[in-house]
Amino acid sequence: MTYRVVVIPGDGIGPEVVAAALGVLRKAAAKGGVNIEYEHCLAGGAALDQCGEPLPAATVAAAKAADAVLLGAVGGPKWDGVAPHLRAEKAILGLRKALGLYANLRPVRVWDALAPHSPLKAEAVAGADILIVRELSGGIYYGARKEAHVADAPDEAWDTEIYTAPEIERIVRVACRAARLRRKRVTSVDKANVLATSRLWRTVAERTAAAFPDVRLDHLYVDNCAMQLVLAPKNFDVIVTGNLFGDILSDEAAVLAGSIGLLPSASLGDGPGLYEPIHGSAPDIAGQGVANPIGCILSAAMLLRHSLDAKAAADAIEQAVEAVLAEGYRTADLYRPGLTRLSTEEMARRIEEEI
Amino acid sequence: MTYRVVVIPGDGIGPEVVAAALGVLRKAAAKGGVNIEYEHCLAGGAALDQCGEPLPAATVAAAKAADAVLLGAVGGPKWDGVAPHLRAEKAILGLRKALGLYANLRPVRVWDALAPHSPLKAEAVAGADILIVRELSGGIYYGARKEAHVADAPDEAWDTEIYTAPEIERIVRVACRAARLRRKRVTSVDKANVLATSRLWRTVAERTAAAFPDVRLDHLYVDNCAMQLVLAPKNFDVIVTGNLFGDILSDEAAVLAGSIGLLPSASLGDGPGLYEPIHGSAPDIAGQGVANPIGCILSAAMLLRHSLDAKAAADAIEQAVEAVLAEGYRTADLYRPGLTRLSTEEMARRIEEEI
Ligand SMILES: CC(C)[C@H](C(=O)O)[C@@H](O)C(=O)O
Numbered sequence: 001m002t003y004r005v006v007v008i009p010g011d012g013i014g015p016e017v018v019a020a021a022l023g024v025l026r027k028a029a030a031k032g033g034v035n036i037e038y039e040h041c042l043a044g045g046a047a048l049d050q051c052g053e054p055l056p057a058a059t060v061a062a063a064k065a066a067d068a069v070l071l072g073a074v075g076g077p078k079w080d081g082v083a084p085h086l087r088a089e090k091a092i093l094g095l096r097k098a099l100g101l102y103a104n105l106r107p108v109r110v111w112d113a114l115a116p117h118s119p120l121k122a123e124a125v126a127g128a129d130i131l132i133v134r135e136l137s138g139g140i141y142y143g144a145r146k147e148a149h150v151a152d153a154p155d156e157a158w159d160t161e162i163y164t165a166p167e168i169e170r171i172v173r174v175a176c177r178a179a180r181l182r183r184k185r186v187t188s189v190d191k192a193n194v195l196a197t198s199r200l201w202r203t204v205a206e207r208t209a210a211a212f213p214d215v216r217l218d219h220l221y222v223d224n225c226a227m228q229l230v231l232a233p234k235n236f237d238v239i240v241t242g243n244l245f246g247d248i249l250s251d252e253a254a255v256l257a258g259s260i261g262l263l264p265s266a267s268l269g270d271g272p273g274l275y276e277p278i279h280g281s282a283p284d285i286a287g288q289g290v291a292n293p294i295g296c297i298l299s300a301a302m303l304l305r306h307s308l309d310a311k312a313a314a315d316a317i318e319q320a321v322e323a324v325l326a327e328g329y330r331t332a333d334l335y336r337p338g339l340t341r342l343s344t345e346e347m348a349r350r351i352e353e354e355i
Numbered sequence: 356m357t358y359r360v361v362v363i364p365g366d367g368i369g370p371e372v373v374a375a376a377l378g379v380l381r382k383a384a385a386k387g388g389v390n391i392e393y394e395h396c397l398a399g400g401a402a403l404d405q406c407g408e409p410l411p412a413a414t415v416a417a418a419k420a421a422d423a424v425l426l427g428a429v430g431g432p433k434w435d436g437v438a439p440h441l442r443a444e445k446a447i448l449g450l451r452k453a454l455g456l457y458a459n460l461r462p463v464r465v466w467d468a469l470a471p472h473s474p475l476k477a478e479a480v481a482g483a484d485i486l487i488v489r490e491l492s493g494g495i496y497y498g499a500r501k502e503a504h505v506a507d508a509p510d511e512a513w514d515t516e517i518y519t520a521p522e523i524e525r526i527v528r529v530a531c532r533a534a535r536l537r538r539k540r541v542t543s544v545d546k547a548n549v550l551a552t553s554r555l556w557r558t559v560a561e562r563t564a565a566a567f568p569d570v571r572l573d574h575l576y577v578d579n580c581a582m583q584l585v586l587a588p589k590n591f592d593v594i595v596t597g598n599l600f601g602d603i604l605s606d607e608a609a610v611l612a613g614s615i616g617l618l619p620s621a622s623l624g625d626g627p628g629l630y631e632p633i634h635g636s637a638p639d640i641a642g643q644g645v646a647n648p649i650g651c652i653l654s655a656a657m658l659l660r661h662s663l664d665a666k667a668a669a670d671a672i673e674q675a676v677e678a679v680l681a682e683g684y685r686t687a688d689l690y691r692p693g694l695t696r697l698s699t700e701e702m703a704r705r706i707e708e709e710i
């Protein structure tokens with residue numbers, strides 16, 4: 001059997017980190033006996049330049065027909081001035097929608113070797129290991145909205161946060177299943193003291209988690225969670241929350257790890273999954289060979305695990321990354337005197353060798 | 356002229372910290388020649404127990420007729436099981452609405468002496484001085500909503516985030532005026548790449564800030580702001596944002612300071628202002644004399660400054676707090692060997708002596 005993976009390098013440092021990750025993915029797949037066929041597609045600024053739109057129909061069609069999509073990063077100041085419907089964000093939101101991606105998994109692991117790079121004191125953060133499960137296809141991102149442009153009336157705009165019970169159920173189930181493979185705790189985050197959607201969220205979360213008696217569920221208000229992530233990140237195992245709160249909290253949690261260059265993500269639905277590092281396209285450092293490819297490499301590991309059912313190959317990549325970091329190899333963003341500095345490509349090759 | 360201040364001790368440690376703050380307020384007012392008459396009122400659990408509702412009409416009437424309200428904290432597990440309309444939050448939201456409080460000011464200052472208590476590395480956080488200006492009477496807190504209970508249909512709930520241009524204008528103006536007295540920078544936070552309300556917010560913020568040519572305005576997406584607060588808190592001066600984002604970001608920023616026991620808040624409208632420490636009622640430590648009264652004491656300073664036009668008296672309190680901390684006096688939450696440990700009351704008296 002041959003799997004099909006669509007590769008979207010994108011903009012800025014996207015092509016560099018994707019090239020690096022593909023090398024590692026090829027190596028791990030070969031070693032694990034996983035056959036993959038790759039198809040390169042356009043999205044974001046690159047697509048806008050070449051096709052006049054940020055998400056060409058050909059990319060969507062290829063992604064839908066594939067087993068998984070590996071994406072670098074899209075967007076950049078070059079395209080910041082374009083009309084709203086042509087913006088790079090539309091490629092991301094469009095792909096999520098086209099592929100029915102409703103579960104965004106954002107693991108944040110503070111590797112011991114990197115705790116000194118965290119903005120938090122090492123004793124508070126070392127060993128933290130959080131998985132944020134963000135609902136990705138509902139909430140205020142996709143509710144009805146009204147832009148402000150009514151003549152002769154004060155400008156007014158609105159957005160609708162909306163959730164149905166089945167949407168909440170399926171994402172809480174994803175979180176509970178993930179927790180079973182970890183420390184068996186799920187923290188559901190909402191603002192149930194104010195929002196109707198949050199009250200529904202809390203009720204459905206309780207009901208859904210009841211089917212997982214081995215998993216302990218608790219609840220936090222989003223404002224309190226924003227505090228606790230900084231105060232006591234080690235207390236969290238799995239966090240499950242809606243689209244907007246997940247956007248904010250997953251980025252807040254990300255910076256605890258010392259470098260967002262290290263962090264992967266997976267967006268899952270019932271079809272192909274989308275895998276991408278959480279960092280942006282960082283056009284200011286593009287083409288210099290200094291970008292950290294580890295976020296993209298760990299995204300490739302998630303791809304193997306979640307879409308290609310290749311747990312051993314995924315583990316091999318993750319262990320190799322951990323070993324290489326422990327041995328003191330670093331890209332520019334994490335380099336300190338006494339360690340060994342590698343370029344984007346060299347880092348990928350070190351990880352390949354380690355596999 | 357005699358000012359009228361309504362005092363709402365509330366629940367848990369509320370009465371202790373309010374008593375401590377009143378001592379300091381009396382001292383500073385006397386020294387500054389400010390005449391104040393105090394009226395004690397009920398709200399929260401205490402009101403529920405004595406009057407059957409969390410926000411009695413008498414409290415609302417007294418607050419409306421006063422120049423300012425000083426509040427301790429409301430709520431606690433004792434009342435967690437009550438019906439939604441009886442919850443302590445209703446007292447807070449009800450007071451905000453009754454007094455037309457649209458601007459919540461949340462200063463976060465990382466005093467040098469306390470930087471070791473921050474979860475962040477001292478070099479990253481020492482000297483940070485942020486003022487978060489949160490819109491408090493609009494947005495998704497007050498938009499239409501629908502609870503989930505429709506028979507024979509999948510449960511669905513929704514909330515409406517809604518803003519008008521005049522609401523945005525007046526809060527951005529508050530932020531710009533505050534920035535003029537500080538480092539003259541305002542960061543407006545939104546999610547304009549997704550939300551219609553955020554796009555209106557951004558447009559109106561630009562237009563409003565144009566009238567303050569000496570103030571520099573920039574914009575951040577809320578997810579990025581959640582990152583930057585942890586990565587580079589010293590880069591912020593004034594942050595202005597909507598009700599929900601402000602709730603999350605102000606709590607996130609609060610933990611940077613090392614103890615939320617230190618932080619005050621002011622909620623302002625066109626009438627009397629409401630002043631309260633940002634900490635909760637902490638029933639687990641109530642009545643033990645260990646609560647930190649400084650958040651409430653600094654709230655009293657804000658009350659003097661913003662509602663009683665008594666800048667000198669406000670400055671006197673703030674300088675006294677700074678001096679007492681620098682001299683090594685601490686309540687239990689911030690005590691470390693080598694420093695001098697004080698009870699709630701003793702801390703208040705030390706600050707009074709310093710004034
Ligand atoms: C680009 C933007 C629409 C997107 C989001 O908010 O979902 C991004 O912040 C993310 O988290 O992937």
Ligand SMILES: CC(C)[C@H](C(=O)O)[C@@H](O)C(=O)O
Nearest residue numbers: 193194223443444447448602
């Ligand atoms: C109690 C709650 C409704 C309130 C809010 O969200 O506004 C609180 O979190 C706050 O920030 O004062």
